[in-house]
Amino acid sequence: xxxxxxxxxxxxxxxxxxxxxxxxxxxxxxxxxxxxxxxxxxxxxxxxxxxxxxxxxxxxxxxxxxxxxxxxxxxxxxxxxxxxxxxxxxxxxxxxxxxxxxxxxxxxxxxxxxxxxxxxxxxxxxxxxxxxxxxxxxxxxxxxxxxxxxxxxxxxxxxxxxxxxxxxxxxxxxxxxxxxxxxxxxxxxxxxxxxxxxxxxxxxxxxxxxxxxxxxxxxxxxxxxxxxxxxxxxxxxxxxxxxxxxxxxxxxxxxxxxxxxxxxxxxxxxxxxxxxxxxxxxxxx
Amino acid sequence: xxxxxxxxxxxxxxxxxxxxxxxxxxxxxxxxxxxxxxxxxxxxxxxxxxxxxxxxxxxxxxxxxxxxxxxxxxxxxxxxxxxxxxxxxxxxxxxxxxxxxxxxxxxxxx
Numbered sequence: 001x002x003x004x005x006x007x008x009x010x011x012x013x014x015x016x017x018x019x020x021x022x023x024x025x026x027x028x029x030x031x032x033x034x035x036x037x038x039x040x041x042x043x044x045x046x047x048x049x050x051x052x053x054x055x056x057x058x059x060x061x062x063x064x065x066x067x068x069x070x071x072x073x074x075x076x077x078x079x080x081x082x083x084x085x086x087x088x089x090x091x092x093x094x095x096x097x098x099x100x101x102x103x104x105x106x107x108x109x110x111x112x113x114x115x116x117x118x119x120x121x122x123x124x125x126x127x128x129x130x131x132x133x134x135x136x137x138x139x140x141x142x143x144x145x146x147x148x149x150x151x152x153x154x155x156x157x158x159x160x161x162x163x164x165x166x167x168x169x170x171x172x173x174x175x176x177x178x179x180x181x182x183x184x185x186x187x188x189x190x191x192x193x194x195x196x197x198x199x200x201x202x203x204x205x206x207x208x209x210x211x212x213x214x215x216x217x218x219x220x221x222x223x224x225x226x227x228x229x230x231x232x233x234x235x236x237x238x239x240x241x242x243x244x245x246x247x248x249x250x251x252x253x254x255x256x257x258x259x260x261x262x263x264x265x266x267x268x269x270x271x272x273x274x275x276x277x278x279x280x281x282x283x284x285x
Numbered sequence: 286x287x288x289x290x291x292x293x294x295x296x297x298x299x300x301x302x303x304x305x306x307x308x309x310x311x312x313x314x315x316x317x318x319x320x321x322x323x324x325x326x327x328x329x330x331x332x333x334x335x336x337x338x339x340x341x342x343x344x345x346x347x348x349x350x351x352x353x354x355x356x357x358x359x360x361x362x363x364x365x366x367x368x369x370x371x372x373x374x375x376x377x378x379x380x381x382x383x384x385x386x387x388x389x390x391x392x393x394x395x
Contacts (some may be wrong), residue, residue, distance in 0.1 A: 030364055030365070032363045034362075035351035035359065036351060036359030038351075038355070038357075040317055041394070044315055046394040047305045047306065047393045047395070049305065050306070051291075053304050054302070058376075059374070059376075067334050070334065070344070070345055071334065144371065
């Protein structure tokens, strides 16, 4: 009787296993994969936001193990994935690096952004000693994780920790990292209604360069211009004044003290950050 | 038309990972891995595995999966709503390639 029962159980066991295999598949069930056209289609938009990534960075060990097994030993892939999802790696003392800040370089970059709001990716690379490509990669990951945001997404990007600043504060932080615009903001704070010629005289800039910097401040809503005949006068917007007053210091020089040494004269030039500006961060790291 | 593609050289037993950012609202994705046109004789074998931002692994795919043995893998991926947006990962494995490596291009469009 017992043997007979076993005889009935075996097909049932095989059936259940097959049913489980059909229900659980490593292939995403929702996505339909079909053969594509033999030649490259020309009526599609090709993705140019692409990069090579080290395999160990792109995949977690368990993800990669499953893929390797799928390529070489497909039958082993499912049991291994089940074991992995059951927490075998945790039992072995492996800590998953899924948390966006679990990566050492990424947390260093994040700390650098926290300490230097408005910092650019080139400045971060210089401050942390991490090469530019890697810095850009981790910045992308931080943005994807919603931990940092940028101002000027179309041009030179300034990075901020999310949730710390509103739009005006971000713009103010970004521009005060440039010593020329920092000085101009100080001038306007001290003397509302200052003209383009006066800005050029005090800063020693040519008038077109002064105009270029002023226009950037106007474009970002920090400064408003008021035309009086042929003269244009500049003053801080109420939001910008509130930002500086919110810092609790009426002294413009203190509020607007340059956070980084920048190559001020060339409007298109990349600001040069003094290494000393980041000594504190590097020591923290 | 300016076709954006990523190019690489894969060696025997080597794995290379490529990440591509897929925007939101994409209904179909065309993936094209091409390693044809090499000068050395014989047929090389490369596998492609695709990992969407959410969900499990697609593949591995080999030459012939699209019904043609032409040293190309051309696939069209679709979903009833829209495909998950974000970083898609493509893993290329040099299964049977010469020691000097085989050049390939990977195009993904929508």
